[in-house]
Amino acid sequence: MFTGKPIRKLVIANRGEIACRVMRTARDMGVETVAVYSEADAKSLHVALADSAYCIGPAESQKSYLNKEKIIEVCKISGSQAVHPGYGFLSENTEFAELCQENDITFIGPPSTAIRDMGIKSTSKYIMSAANVPIIEGYHGDDQSETRLLQEAEKIGYPVMIKAVRGGGGKGMRIAMTADEFSSQLASAKNEALKSFNDDIMLIEKFVVNPRHVEVQVFGDQHGNYVYLFERDCSVQRRHQKVIEEAPAPGLSDDVRRSIGEAAVRAAQAVNYVGAGTVEFVMDSEQNFYFMEMNTRLQVEHPVSEMITDTDLVEWQLRVAAGEPLPLTQDDLQIFGHAFEARVYAEDPNNDFMPGAGPLHHVLPPELVPYMRVETGIRQGDEVSVHYDPMIAKLVVWGEDRPTALSRLISALQRYQIIGLNTNINFMLSLAKHPEFQLGNVHTSFISQHNDSLFPKRDVTHEELLLAVTCLLSNRRIGSPNNTGAFSSLASARFNHNKEEIITLQHNSTDRKLRVVSHGDGSLSISEGDVLSRIEGKMIECEKTGRSTAVVESNGRVLKCDAVVMDNNVYLFTEHGLVHLTLPLPKYQTSDMAGATLSDALAPMPGVVDKVFVQPGERVEEGQPMLVMIAMKMEYVIKAPRAGLVETVPFQAGTTVQKGARLVHIAEES
Missing domain, CATH: 3.30.470.20 (ATP-grasp fold, B domain)
Structure with a gap:
């Protein structure tokens, strides 16, 4: 129960895990929760957990989770007394905090004046210095010309941090180690800041090495x-x-x-x-x-x-x-x-x-x-x-x-x-x-x-291969598996006595060939080169936890790990982490990424084309920026994989592309 102004119903102006986390506490306190969601999040968990939910726009956050007026409208329609912004989106938006106050809606956060003062890094530095809080000196001035910023960087001494005054979460932040890279890092920081905060004003400060x-x-x-x-x-x-x-x-x-x-x-x-x-x-x-x-x-x-x-x-x-x-x-x-x-x-x-x-x-x-x-x-x-x-x-x-x-x-x-x-x-x-x-x-x-x-380079071990074979053969076994008592037979349904098969497992594009022979006692002999192992194995299913565990007895030792088999993939969850092995697909089931060559610039992840710098017929040098993609709130510069003439640029700015899409094709030079 509240002893102050009661909050009976709460809008959570966010998505994902933070929305779910706020709902959990609100529910414990007897507060009714209201979710907002974009069209892309209609079936998301935070919508399912809320007492009620309202769609506020399309997937693009500018038209949904950053739509201040729409969220205020939801507060009014739902009869909510307060709104919790979570983190990100509108959580540090001065205008939204003021809009809540104007509409008599409690903003779960600080006063808008505090957001404004601390949200602009140049202002916050002055306030902190006056409050006897130690600060790093730097340039926080109004002159934002590249010439002035470069002069200030030279005065401070490299390396310097280039940082958006309204930044956060690593956005609009770059490090320039030398003067030669200052201009490119500044341009990248300003562009990302404009996309994230609609503000590209920068500050320059000394970068503390290894802080x-x-x-x-x-x-x-x-x-x-x-x-x-x-x-x-x-x-x-x-x-x-x-x-x-x-x-x-x-x-x-x-x-x-x-x-x-x-x-x-x-x-x-x-x-x-x-x-x-x-x-x-x-x-x-x-x-x-x-x-x-x-x-x-x-x-x-x-x-x-x-x-x-x-x-x-x-x-x-x-x-x-x-x-x-x-x-x-x-x-x-x-x-x-x-x-x-x-x-x-x-x-x-x-x-x-x-x-x-x-x-x-x-x-x-x-x-x-x-x-x-x-x-x-x-x-x-x-x-x-x-x-x-x-x-x-x-x-x-x-x-x-x-x-x-x-x-x-x-x-x-x-x-x-x-x-x-x-x-x-x-x-x-x-x-x-x-x-x-x-x-x-x-x-x-x-x-x-x-x-x-x-990032250690490690090959799959022979013991992990034995566990993978156990997963594969158990998964193929006919009838109800015997998962209790002694090790159950893997071979009975897969092989006749003394029949052998060559199983190829692939790990990090490397093939490992195993010769598997069944025996009359239900055990298997598995050889890889000069290494020979005789094993008995089984898969144990735990209904309570939903886990499947591969267990192998080999040469007097017991090996085990959680495992999942999906299609032609075996996933082993070992003490060193996930090991992924595959049964190679027949050639007719594989693709070559739609004929991609070394002359293609491919999308490294799904995203949206933000800027296009080149046109067909234009000559580019290796490493030259050709376009910019935006994905997961990050900016990625796509560079030319080789020198040559641009032949095709199939996507325009604003187009959503899938991972592996051919963004630019550079013609072969004679």
Whole structure:
């Protein structure tokens, strides 16, 4: 029950996992929930979970989730007293916060003045300096000419960070290591900022080499009370976006923890902040910290702060918005244990973390236990849309200390099954197991610095091949499998006694040929070159968990792992992550990507053509930018794969294309 202005019905002006997460707390508090959705999200999970739902426009976010007037209209039609913006979209939109106030709708967030002051980075730097919050000096001026920005970069000294003043989430942000690349990085940052925030004003500041990204969760109420709920370390990033976050930050002394928390509270007080906010700092190797920006909303990684403080920050948001005082004082707040959050993305880490889109054929999260949360907005069979962020879920674990929490994170990642799109789960396993990460030696260049060890080249093992054969033969077996007691026979339905077959399994485009011979006792002999194994195996199905486990007894050892067989694919979920093996298809079932050649520039992912720079008949040089694609809220420059004359450019700006589509064909030169 609310003790302040009651909120009986709440519109969640967002989608995906954050919409589902807000609904969960609202329902626990007895608040009725209203979803809004685009035409592309009509069958999404957040729509299914809400008490009621309203379509607000087509898939394009500018015409749906960013349509301020339409969302206000839904608030009125549904009789809602408040709107929760989640994060992203309208969560830090000053005009939307003001529009809510004009229509007597409670905006679950800070006052519009705080959003405005902290949303423009140049303004926030001045305010923070006056509030005695350490800042990094840089250029935040009105003269936005390329000449002036270049002069300021030279004055600051390279490397420099080029950053959109209204930026966030890594958008509109580039690093120029030298003067030679400044102009191209500036142009790219401005273009992305204009697409994301409708504003391409930039600031220039010194780039701290190998910094840590440490942020503080702050909260204020309408009665002048402020607290900090300690800090999170979000240093491990790709494309300036976070991959794994943890709380508290490893290795901080009590003095630094108190100092950075108090500095964050001063930042919130300086703008009369109300609600949940995050003050982000850059920290150098000596644990000196400098204000970077303030996110005037709930953060993606807020669950790790909840786990170590035993709080529900969405409940705090709703109560503070209703006029109630903060539930706890600073003296009441303590750190309990350690927590990690791993962001599960539809992307290919082995291809520069290229995002993906498409259907999720199989989704099976790890079994939930009291120390774990899986925050998601998708189900098996749903699609990751090209129109929105490619995050599938957030895996959050807690432990009594950092090593325990990290061990639990590794175990949960090993049991997270997703089939249909490339994901970053294997990469996060490699990251979580890395010796330097285990020691807490993290910084924002961690991935690039440890690239070779984070992306190990590994072949499938002979033992994994034995497990794959077990999956295949069990899957083909006729009749009801005997999954109890001793190892069941694989060979009886597949082979006659002493009959043999050659099975070819492919892994990373490499063929592995296995000679399989059945025996009268139900066992098999499997040979690969000079390696011979005699095995008995079975598949165990668990109705409670929905998992299938391949079990093999070979040469006195027992091998096992969870596994899924789909068509000609075998997916093994091992301690090292997902191993994908295929039975090669006959040639008549394969394609050559519609005749694509080395002279073609292909779409690396589904997306929308944003700009076209070349025309048929024009000569291009290798590496020359030819067009720009927008996908998953990111900008991608498509460059010429070779020099030559442009022969065809089949797509115009605004066209949606599929992965592998031929964007530009360059004619062969004699």
